[in-house]
Amino acid sequence: MESILELRDLVKHFPNQRAVDGISLRIPRGGFYSLLGPSGCGKTTTLRLIAGFEQPTSGDVLLDGAVVNEQKPYQRNVSTVFQNYALFPHLTAAENIAFGLKRKNRPDIERKVREALELVRLTGKESRHPAQLSGGERQRVALARSLVLQPDVLLLDEPLAALDPKLRKQMRLELKEMQRRVGITFLLVTHDQEEALSMSDQLAVMNAGAIEQVGTPQDVYLRPRTRFVAGFLGAVNWIAGVGLRPEVTRIARTLPSNGGRFRPATVTGSVFLGNCVHVLTRLESGEDVVAEIPRDNGTYQTGEAIHVCWNPSDEMIFP
Amino acid sequence: MKVVSGWERLRAWFLLPAWIWMAVLFAAPFAIVIVYSLLTRGAYGGLGLPWTPENYQRLADPLYLGIVLRSFAMAAATTVICLLLGFPLALFISRAGSRKNIYLQLVILPFWTSFLVRLYAWLFLLRDTGLINTALQHLGLIHDPLPLLYNNGAVLLGLVYGYLPFMVLPVYATLERLDPALVEAAADLGAKPWPTLMHVVLPLSAPGIRAGSILVFIPALGAYLTPDLLGGGRTVLIGNLVQNQFTNARDWPFGAAISVGLMALVGVLVLLMLRRGDQEGLV
Numbered sequence: 001m002e003s004i005l006e007l008r009d010l011v012k013h014f015p016n017q018r019a020v021d022g023i024s025l026r027i028p029r030g031g032f033y034s035l036l037g038p039s040g041c042g043k044t045t046t047l048r049l050i051a052g053f054e055q056p057t058s059g060d061v062l063l064d065g066a067v068v069n070e071q072k073p074y075q076r077n078v079s080t081v082f083q084n085y086a087l088f089p090h091l092t093a094a095e096n097i098a099f100g101l102k103r104k105n106r107p108d109i110e111r112k113v114r115e116a117l118e119l120v121r122l123t124g125k126e127s128r129h130p131a132q133l134s135g136g137e138r139q140r141v142a143l144a145r146s147l148v149l150q151p152d153v154l155l156l157d158e159p160l161a162a163l164d165p166k167l168r169k170q171m172r173l174e175l176k177e178m179q180r181r182v183g184i185t186f187l188l189v190t191h192d193q194e195e196a197l198s199m200s201d202q203l204a205v206m207n208a209g210a211i212e213q214v215g216t217p218q219d220v221y222l223r224p225r226t227r228f229v230a231g232f233l234g235a236v237n238w239i240a241g242v243g244l245r246p247e248v249t250r251i252a253r254t255l256p257s258n259g260g261r262f263r264p265a266t267v268t269g270s271v272f273l274g275n276c277v278h279v280l281t282r283l284e285s286g287e288d289v290v291a292e293i294p295r296d297n298g299t300y301q302t303g304e305a306i307h308v309c310w311n312p313s314d315e316m317i318f319p
Numbered sequence: 320m321k322v323v324s325g326w327e328r329l330r331a332w333f334l335l336p337a338w339i340w341m342a343v344l345f346a347a348p349f350a351i352v353i354v355y356s357l358l359t360r361g362a363y364g365g366l367g368l369p370w371t372p373e374n375y376q377r378l379a380d381p382l383y384l385g386i387v388l389r390s391f392a393m394a395a396a397t398t399v400i401c402l403l404l405g406f407p408l409a410l411f412i413s414r415a416g417s418r419k420n421i422y423l424q425l426v427i428l429p430f431w432t433s434f435l436v437r438l439y440a441w442l443f444l445l446r447d448t449g450l451i452n453t454a455l456q457h458l459g460l461i462h463d464p465l466p467l468l469y470n471n472g473a474v475l476l477g478l479v480y481g482y483l484p485f486m487v488l489p490v491y492a493t494l495e496r497l498d499p500a501l502v503e504a505a506a507d508l509g510a511k512p513w514p515t516l517m518h519v520v521l522p523l524s525a526p527g528i529r530a531g532s533i534l535v536f537i538p539a540l541g542a543y544l545t546p547d548l549l550g551g552g553r554t555v556l557i558g559n560l561v562q563n564q565f566t567n568a569r570d571w572p573f574g575a576a577i578s579v580g581l582m583a584l585v586g587v588l589v590l591l592m593l594r595r596g597d598q599e600g601l602v
Contacts, residue, residue, distance in 0.1 A: 053503055073506040086504035090522045099518070100508030145508065 003080075004029040004185050005050065005153050007051075011058035013043050018047040019255045021209030022048055022059070027153070027187060028202070032189040036196040037206035038232065040236055043189045049198055050187070053079050058226045060106040074103070077144035085138050091142045094126035094174045095115070100149045117146040119178070125219040136167050143175075147182055148168040148255040156188045160195060172198050193233045197221060205229045215285050227318050236316070238264065239308075243316035251300065265289065281308055282291040349582075356575035364573055374576035383560070383577070390557040393471070394539035398486075401535045402528065404479070405486035410520070412487075413494035423491070426484050434481060438548045440450070441480070445473060447551070463470040466585075470549030482538060493527030509577035529592055537585050549574040557581055574590075 003026040012020040021044040033081045035043040048054040050061055052073035057279065059256045060067050068076050079100070088098050097116050101109045112262035117123050120140035130138055141158060159175070176199045179186045179215055190196050196203050197217040204214045205228075213225045228241045237244045255263060265281040268288070272295075278301050279291045289308050356374055361367040377383065422515030428525060444450050445467040452464035467473060471563075494584040497520065505515040557577065564574030 031407075051503075052508060053506075054434075072511075073503070073510045074511055080504070080507045082500050082504060084498075084500065086498065086500035088501060088519060088523075089503070099505070099510070103505075103509040103511075149508065204378055 002029055003027055003186065006060075006062040006065075007050075007064065008060040010046070010049060010061065011057045013056060013057045018209050020041075020049065020056075021208070023206055023211055025211065027135050027185065030183050030185055031201040032176060032186045032188070032199055034190060034200040034203035035206055036190055036193060036203050036232070039191055040058065041206045042209040043191075043206050044273050047080070047157055047187070047189045050153070051078055051155055052076050063251040074077060077149075077151050078153045078155055079151040080137055080140075080147050080157060081142045081146055083158045085130075085142040085189060086130070087138055087141055087145075089130050092127045092129055093122060093133065093137075096130070096141055097145045097148055100145060104149065106149075107179055116148040119147065120144040120181070120313060136164050136171065137163055139163065139171065143178070147178075147184065151184065153185045153187050156186060158190055159188070160190075161194070167259075168195075179204075181315075197233070205232060209230070224316055225318075230316050230318070237287070237288065238286070239283065239289065241318075243318070244310055244314060245316075246278065246290045248310055248314040249289060249291040250309050251281070251291045251293060251297075252309050253304075256309050259312050260309050262307045265306055265308045266300055267304045267306060269302055270300055283308065328418055352575045352578055355571055356573075356579050358572045360554070360570050360572050362573075363415045363569075365569075372476050374572045377573060378576060379520065386555055386557060386560050389555075390540055393475065393478065393556060394536050394542075396475055397482060397539040398532050400475070400479045401483050401486040402490075402532065403532065406481055406521075406528070408489050409490035409494055412491055412586040413497070416522040423488075426487050429484070437481075438477060438544060441473075441477060441549060442468065445476075469548070474546045474556075475547040478539050478542055481542075481545060485534035489534065490524055490527040493524045497523055499594040526569065531596070533589060533592055537589070540580060540585065590595075 003170055005025075005027040006306040010020055010023045011018075016280065023042075023046060032076060035046060037043045049056050052068070052071060052075075056069060057255050062068065063076060080307050083117055088099065090100065094113050094117065097113045098109050099192045101112060107110070113126070116125075117126055117217065120143055122137060122144065125133065125137065130141065133141065139162075142159075156175075160171055162202055164173060172195060172224075175186070175188075180198075187194070200217055202214065202216055203220060205220055207228050209296045213220050215223075220229055221233050224233060224243075227236075227243070230236050235246050235301055236249050237246060249304060252262070263283050263285070265283045267279060268282050269280040271278040271280070275295070279293060279296070281291065291308065341556070350477065355366060357370050357372065358366045359371055359373075362412070378387075407592045408426075412419055412426070415422055429468045444446075446452070447464035447486060449467070451467060451486055452461070455461045456464070501519055501523070502515060505519045506512075513572075541558050542556060546559055547562070555563075561574050563575050563583075564577065568574075
C-alpha cells in the first residue's frame with residue numbers, strides 16, 4: 001500500500017512535556033484518516049509537526065516518500081484547516097481562497113477560485129468578509145482555501161469543534177462526501193470518537209504522546225487492543241476483567257437458556273434517553289453495569305433482582 | 320431594570336470631573352482664543368477693538384503659508400520615520416514572549432525624566448563641542464565639527480526621538496492582539512515571511528498604525544520646544560510662529576488666529592482619518 005504521508009519514530013519534547021513520544025504511522029493516499037485522542041495526547045502537536053509549524057526533536061516526516069523535516073511550512077505541499085479557521089479578516093471569501101494561489105504563483109486563479117466556491121457551495125457569497133459569514137460558511141471558506149491548492153494531505157485540526165451540535169453532525173457527512181469527491185487525503189485530528197468513527201476510513205488512537213491502536217473504525221471499536229482504546233471509543237462495563245459494551249449487555253428476569261453468560265444483579269436505576277433506555281445495575285460481585293436496551297423492552301423497578309447476560313463473542317479481552 | 324438605571328445614573332456622575340475639566344481647561348480657553356483672534360492688536364501689544372477677520376486673512380500670506388507647509392512636511396516626515404522605526408520594534412516586542420514587559424518598560428523609560436531635560440541632553444550630544452563631535456575628532460575621523468545642531472535634521476531627530484513611543488505603543492497593541500494562527504495560516508498557504516508581513520500582518524495592524532500616526536503627527540505639527548531648542552530659531556514651525564506672536568511680536572490676535580487655524584486643520588485631518596477607520600471597521 002502506497003503511503004502519501006509517513007511518520008518515523010517522531011518525537012517532540014517541550015521543556016516540560018513529552019508531547020509526542022515516538023510515533024510511527026503510514027497514511028495511505030486518498031483516504032480519510034483520523035488521529036483520535038483526549039486533549040493533551042499529542043495529536044495536535046503531531047499535526048503541527050506535519051504542517052511544519054514545529055520542528056521534531058527526532059524522527060522524520062515523509063511526504064510522498066521524501067523527508068520534509070527541513071522544509072518550511074510554505075514549502076510543504078500540505079494545507080491546514082485550523083480549529084478557528086484562521087481566515088484573514090481583512091479579505092473577502094474569494095480573496096481568502098485566492099491567497100494561497102497568489103503566493104504560489106499558480107495560473108488561472110480566477111477560475112480556480114470560482115470552482116472552489118462552487119465546491120463548497122458558497123457561490124454568491126464570494127465578496128463577503130469572514131465577519132459577515134456564519135460559522136459553517138467560514139469553515140467552508142477555510143476548506144476551499146486549502147483544497148484549492150491541491151495539497152498532498154489536507155490537515156484538519158478539530159474542524160467541527162467550533163460549530164453547534166446540529167451543524168456538526170451535518171458537516172461530518174459533508175466533509176466525508178467532499179473527501180470522496182476531491183480524492184485528496186484528509187488527516188483529521190479530533191477528540192470526538194463519534195466524529196472519528198463516522199468519517200474515517202482508518203484511524204489511529206493516541207494516548208500520552210504514543211499510538212495505542214491503528215485500524216478501521218470497526219477494528220478499534222469492536223476489537224480494541226487496550227483498555228484505554230476500549231474506554232475512549234465508548235462506554236465499557238468491566239465484569240471480572242472482561243470489557244462489555246452497554247449495547248450488547250442484556251437484562252433478563254428469567255435465566256436464559258441459549259448458552260450465553262450471565263450474572264445475578266440488582267437494578268439500581270434507569271435513565272430514559274429517548275431512543276433507548278439505560279438500565280443501571282449492580283452485580284452481586286459488586287461491579288456497576290449499564291445495559292442499553294430498546295425503549296419498549298419493558299420497565300425495570302429499582303431494587304428488582306434480575307440477570308445481566310451477554311454473548312461470549314461480544315467480550316473484549318485484554319492482556 | 321431598576322438596578323441597571325441606578326448604575327447608569329451613577330456612571331453619568333463619574334463623567335462629571337471630566338466634563339468640568341474639559342469646560343474649564345479646554346472649552347473656556349479655546350473660546351478666549353477665538354475671541355482674541357477676532358480682535359485688533361492694541362497700540363502697545365495687548366488687545367483692542369474693533370472686531371475684524373483681518374487676522375485670518377493674513378494667514379494666506381505666502382510667508383506664513385510657507386511656515387505651515389514646512390510644519391506639515393516636518394510632521395509628515397516625523398510620522399513616516401516613526402512608523403519605519405516603530406513598526407519593526409513593535410513587531411519585535413509583540414513576539415518577545417516573556418520579555419515583552421521589559422521591552423515595553425524600556426520604550427516608556429524616557430518618560431521618567433522631563434522632555435526638556437532630554438532635549439538638553441541632545442544639545443550636549445550634538446553641539447560642536449558635544450560628545451559626538453569630540454569623539455569623532457579624537458578618533459581622527461573628522462577635523463572640523465560636523466554641523467549636527469540647529470538645522471532641520473536636528474529638529475527632525477528631536478521630533479522622532481520624542482514621539483517614537485506614541486507610534487510604538489498603539490502598533491504594539493494591535494500586533495499583540497493579532498491571532499498567531501493567521502501568521503501560521505499564511506505560511507501554510509505558501510506565503511514566505513515577507514509576503515506574510517505585507518499581506519497579513521501590515522493590513523491587520525492598520526488600526527494601530529492609524530492611531531500611532533495621529534498621536535505622532537498632531538503633536539509634531541504643533542511642536543514648539545524641539546524646533547526652538549534643536550533648531551536654534553532657524554527652523555521656524557507653526558508652534559514657534561504662535562509663540563513668537565505672543566512674545567516678541569506682541570501680536571496676540573494674530574497668534575490666536577494661527578492657533579485656531581491650526582486646530583481647525585488638525586480637526587479636519589483627524590475626522591478624515593477616523594472616518595476611514597470606521598469604514599474599515601465595518602467590514
